[in-house]
Amino acid sequence: MKAIVNGRILFDGQIIENKALLFEDKIIGIVDIQEMSQDVEIIDAKGHYVAPGFIDIHIHGYDTKDTMDGTEEAIRTIAKGIAQNGVTSFLPTTMTMSKEEIITALEVCRTVKAQGSEGSQVLGVHMEGPYINEAFKGAQNGKYIQEPNADAVQFVKDYQDIVKLITIAPEIEGANEFIKEISNNTGIALSMGHTKADFNQAMEGIEAGITHTTHLFNAMTPLHHRNPGVVGAALASEKVSCEMICDTIHVNKGLYPLVMKAKAPDKFVLVTDCMCAGGCKDGEYALGGQAVFVTEGSARLQDGTLAGSVLRLNEALRNVIEHTEYGVEKAIEFATINPAKTIKVDAFKGTLDTGKDADIIFFDDAVNIKYVINRGKTIHENN
Structure with a gap:
């Protein structure tokens, strides 16, 4: 399991901060950081937006x-x-x-x-x-x-x-x-x-x-x-x-x-x-x-x-x-x-809801893409 921390999570029309987004190949959920188990792999969003x-x-x-x-x-x-x-x-x-x-x-x-x-x-x-x-x-x-x-x-x-x-x-x-x-x-x-x-x-x-x-x-x-x-x-x-x-x-x-x-x-x-x-x-x-x-x-x-x-x-x-x-x-x-x-794929794409594909991106205030995850796998990282 992986956890994204230190991000501004875009979920349900809101910006959620000071939470962790848990995922594998699917989204597991948004949780309090204190609730995370100790064996998760941490990904630091570095203050960027975290979005589908x-x-x-x-x-x-x-x-x-x-x-x-x-x-x-x-x-x-x-x-x-x-x-x-x-x-x-x-x-x-x-x-x-x-x-x-x-x-x-x-x-x-x-x-x-x-x-x-x-x-x-x-x-x-x-x-x-x-x-x-x-x-x-x-x-x-x-x-x-x-x-x-x-x-x-x-x-x-x-x-x-x-x-x-x-x-x-x-x-x-x-x-x-x-x-x-x-x-x-x-x-x-x-x-x-x-x-x-x-x-x-x-x-x-x-x-x-x-x-x-x-x-x-x-x-x-x-x-x-x-x-x-x-x-x-x-x-x-x-x-x-x-x-x-x-x-x-x-x-x-x-x-x-x-x-x-x-x-x-x-x-x-x-x-x-x-x-x-x-x-x-x-x-x-x-x-x-x-x-x-x-x-x-x-x-x-x-x-x-x-x-x-x-x-x-x-x-x-x-x-x-x-x-x-x-x-x-x-x-x-x-x-x-x-x-x-x-195109009728919203049952498994398009949001960070639990159970959907873990397609996740990080971007800055100018919408410059910093990090891209596709179904749980990192496919692009802009350092």
Whole structure:
């Protein structure tokens, strides 16, 4: 048994001090220091925050590697790299590419999930497309967009053990039938994104079974007072959570408080949408088979279209704390229990409750990651 002491424990919306967090591969509990047995291994948090590990449910790549590379090496490299940012579990995210390439990516992720990875844990896959709208494809490749027909339903069911989340445009032909079938008969969550839906079509998609929104504001119909669009539906509906890329590039930081009022505390999710240039220097990279140019933290296609990000999840949390009224004790939920609920893994991930996986991170007041534990094992230490 191990015990973390001298930390500011983030638990149940509070900051708990002068206590010890006991764990093995699972969380044992938070106890008075005097109650600890003498044979525990002590880990000194050195006054840092002690929190559940971050969960990134939308990330394409990191450290020059991409999910669509279709190799175990790529997934393992991503897993190891993002652990340094406090991410203890994640969904490698596919792009709208050929069916064969998507299958390869799914098979590889299935293998790595089963075998385990050094660093962050693969929980499953986020399929971003290929069932999207050409008009709002963003950095996705329109050549490979597919219809969500009966064959698509069967394809997804064949991979329901690994697919945890699917981004779909609810207005395209066959989408609502697809959404109903998948939401009712699998454990997969459906998210609306890369969509030209109007407000009514978006609400119909939500009624059909959509429970999440992919990178709110980006690649969807905007909020207008007479035509509220997908953004309006996402903010208005209590049934959907909203993920947002809080790098201050994808969404103006001045809007963060407004979104918080609509979706926080339990329906707001931080994601990175990071591509392979994450953790790397500026230059030319690729996403979904298209050239991406990274300059001063912004990743764009040749025509200027935003193409994912190079955001780290700890930076996203820092940005939200800096630009909203949420303190760290509540904001931590945006990167932990909220994404866990979105993909239905909150029974064993997302908090420091007794019995959950011992995914634990330490960070300082500026959310710089100092120490990372994944299921009881130390996977990163920043001295």
